[in-house]
Amino acid sequence: MLYRILADGVVFIHFLWILFLIFGAFWGVRFRAVRILHLSGLAFAVGIQVFGWYCPLTHLEVWLRARHDPLTTYTGSFISYYLEKIIYLHLPGSVLFALTLLLSGFNGWVYLRKKR
Numbered sequence: 001m002l003y004r005i006l007a008d009g010v011v012f013i014h015f016l017w018i019l020f021l022i023f024g025a026f027w028g029v030r031f032r033a034v035r036i037l038h039l040s041g042l043a044f045a046v047g048i049q050v051f052g053w054y055c056p057l058t059h060l061e062v063w064l065r066a067r068h069d070p071l072t073t074y075t076g077s078f079i080s081y082y083l084e085k086i087i088y089l090h091l092p093g094s095v096l097f098a099l100t101l102l103l104s105g106f107n108g109w110v111y112l113r114k115k116r
Contacts, residue, residue, distance in 0.1 A: 029111060
């Protein structure tokens with residue numbers, strides 16, 4: 001049961017991380033440390049798309065679920081059922097890559113606009 005709770009927690013943290021990557025520029029404009037973390041996260045997201053890797057949070061969640069029950073599917077938990085549908089989009093890799101580049105461009109625009 002503990003591994004299932006931890007896996008659900010990882011999914012929630014993953015969701016928060018994605019929100020930070022989407023909206024972090026608005027916070028990063030005011031704080032340099034946030035900006036560095038945000039831009040590093042965006043660069044890592046682009047790298048994940050370019051090299052076809054999986055996010056380390058995804059690996060951690062899968063490992064925790066396998067420790068709980070190797071046959072576990074994403075049923076029975078609010079966090080698993082609703083948040084994973086947002087986090088693990090079933091889109092072609094080229095579409096995800098384009099969305100990642102658009103997100104990076106948007107955040108770059110926010111940073112550059114605020115500096116002026």
